[in-house]
Amino acid sequence: MQIERDTKYIRNLIKQGEGQRLDFKFAINDSKKIARSLVAFANTDGGTLLIGVKDNGAIVGVRSDEEYYMVEAASNMYTKPEVIFSAKIWEIADKTVMEVIVNKSENKPHYAPDKDNKWMAYIRINDQNIIANRVLLKVWKNTAKLKPIKINYSRKEELLLSYLAQYKTITLTKFYKLAQISKYKAENIIVDFILLDILEMLMSEKQVFYKLKEVKNK
Numbered sequence: 090m091q092i093e094r095d096t097k098y099i100r101n102l103i104k105q106g107e108g109q110r111l112d113f114k115f116a117i118n119d120s121k122k123i124a125r126s127l128v129a130f131a132n133t134d135g136g137t138l139l140i141g142v143k144d145n146g147a148i149v150g151v152r153s154d155e156e157y158y159m160v161e162a163a164s165n166m167y168t169k170p171e172v173i174f175s176a177k178i179w180e181i182a183d184k185t186v187m188e189v190i191v192n193k194s195e196n197k198p199h200y201a202p203d204k205d206n207k208w209m210a211y212i213r214i215n216d217q218n219i220i221a222n223r224v225l226l227k228v229w230k231n232t233a234k235l236k237p238i239k240i241n242y243s244r245k246e247e248l249l250l251s252y253l254a255q256y257k258t259i260t261l262t263k264f265y266k267l268a269q270i271s272k273y274k275a276e277n278i279i280v281d282f283i284l285l286d287i288l289e290m291l292m293s294e295k296q297v298f299y300k301l302k303e304v305k306n307k
Contacts, residue, residue, distance in 0.1 A: 099179045099186060103139065103146045107216040110136035115143050116151060117159040124167035124201040127160075127191055129211040129218040131172045135193035136213060141186040150184030160189055169200045169208065197229045217294050224261065224297070225290065227280045238284050245270055246278060250287075250301070258291065258298040 107113055110130070117123055117140060130136035140160075141151035157176060164172055172191060179186040198210035198221060210221040231238075240246060245268045252259055252267065259267075265275035279299055282288040291298040 096179065096181045099139075099181060099188065102137070102188075103142060103148070106146065107144065109213055109215060110134055112136065112138050112216070113142040113144055113146070114138055114140045115149060116140070117156050117163075120159050120163040121167050121202050123160055124163040124172075125203075125211050125218050127164060127172040127174060127189075128168050128199040128201040129213040130191040131168075131194040131199045132197050132210060132221065133193070133213040135191055137191070138189040139186055140189065141184065148181055148184050148186060150181075151187055153178050153185050153187055156187050160187075167201050170196055172199050198226060212292070214292050214294055219292075219294055222297055224276050224279055224283070227276060228283050231280060231284055238281050240278075240281050240285070244268075245274075246282075249278065249282070253288075253299070253301045258300045260296065260298055264299075 102111065103113075105111055112126055112130075114123070114126075123138070126138055130138075138160075140156050142148055160174065160176065164174055172194070175190045177188045177190075179188060200208040200210050203209050203220075210226060211218045212221045212225070213219075248268050249259070249264055252264075261272065261275055261279065264279070265272050268275065279288060283290065283299075286302055288299050289302040291300060
């Protein structure tokens with residue numbers, strides 16, 4: 090690992106606070122928990138773990154060798170497919186902070202075990218790691234297949250687009266009840282529209298909405 094002493098960079102990073110691409114860890118006591126963070130970053134936009142930093146940004150330091158081996162164990166044993174990371178050591182005054190960098194993956198989804206040791210795909214929303222829903226899993230799966238998308242434009246599809254034109258957002262539950270179809274069929278319709286860049290997902294820790302994708306002016 091590289092040892093860096095330019096503390097301006099790391100202090101500015103800490104000032105940003107935890108968020109979509111940045112997570113603070115006081116210490117590593119559980120490789121499985123760290124694996125969930127690695128997977129969430131890889132499945133979303135990539136990100137950085139700063140180990141030896143409290144949630145409030147206070148630098149407490151770590152024992153770099155021990156922490157590195159815990160992260161390495163998290164990657165090797167508890168991520169599928171394995172999430173690759175890079176690490177740097179920062180010496181700040183008399184304390185050591187480890188920076189763990191994870192790039193956005195082109196091989197999604199990655200999985201890590203939850204508290205019950207069930208393998209789940211996690212994504213990063215704001216400063217939280219949450220479990221990816223079935224729609225997103227299907228989008229990833231179909232994206233990897235690179236097959237053309239064919240839509241049978243029927244009353245159900247027309248109903249979805251008309252509803253969104255008027256009310257802006259919809260949940261999966263609202264759609265399948267409104268269209269009087271199964272949850273499975275509703276998921277597949279939404280997935281196809283996402284793959285065609287017609288819909289996009291709006292995700293939070295508590296709820297997932299779907300909306301018409303805005304057309305950006307070139």
